[in-house]
Amino acid sequence: xxxxKWFTRELEIIDPTYFVVFNKNYQYYEIKKEMNVIRDGELVxxxxxxxxxxxxxxxxxxxxxxxKYVGRKYSRDPMLYLKYLxxxxxxxxxxxxxxAIETMAExxxxxxxxxxxxxxx
Numbered sequence: 001x002x003x004x005k006w007f008t009r010e011l012e013i014i015d016p017t018y019f020v021v022f023n024k025n026y027q028y029y030e031i032k033k034e035m036n037v038i039r040d041g042e043l044v045x046x047x048x049x050x051x052x053x054x055x056x057x058x059x060x061x062x063x064x065x066x067x068k069y070v071g072r073k074y075s076r077d078p079m080l081y082l083k084y085l086x087x088x089x090x091x092x093x094x095x096x097x098x099x100a101i102e103t104m105a106e107x108x109x110x111x112x113x114x115x116x117x118x119x120x121x
Contacts, residue, residue, distance in 0.1 A: 007056045014068055020056070023096075026103050029053050030092070031064060033085070048085055049092040054099065 011018050011031070021030045031051040037044050050067065053060040067088065074081040 004056060007061070010061050011064070014061070014064055018050070018064070026096070026100050027054070028096070028099050029056055029060075030096075031060075035085075037082075048089040049096075050085070050088045052092045052095040052099065 008020065011020065015033070017034045019032055019034065021032055022028075023030060029052070030049050031053070032047045032049050035046045035048070037046045051060070051064060053063075071081065071084055074084045
C-alpha cells in the first residue's frame, strides 16, 4: 500500500531524507530516515525508524514536525543527535511491538467469536 501523495509531499518539506515504509503483516506505516554514517572507517547507509503510525494524517505530520524541531537542538553535536535518533528508534520499536500484540489479540478474538457462532442450515 502506497502512502498518500499529499503526505509524501508534506514529509519531503519537513525533511527530504524521510521516507515511508508500509508493513503489510501488521498494517502500520514506518517513517524512516536515510543517513550516511562512518563506521570503522567505511561509509555506511543507515535507515533508522523514527516513528510508527497506524494512519498517515495531520496528527502524524505534526508529530514529525515536533520531532524535527527537537532534533535541531541536537544538530550542533552529531553524537547527541545520533543518541536522540536512537531513542526515537527505540520508541518506534516499542510502538511496533504494541501494535503487533494488538493485532494478534484482535485476530484471536475473531477466531474465538467465529468458533462460538451457531450456523443453522
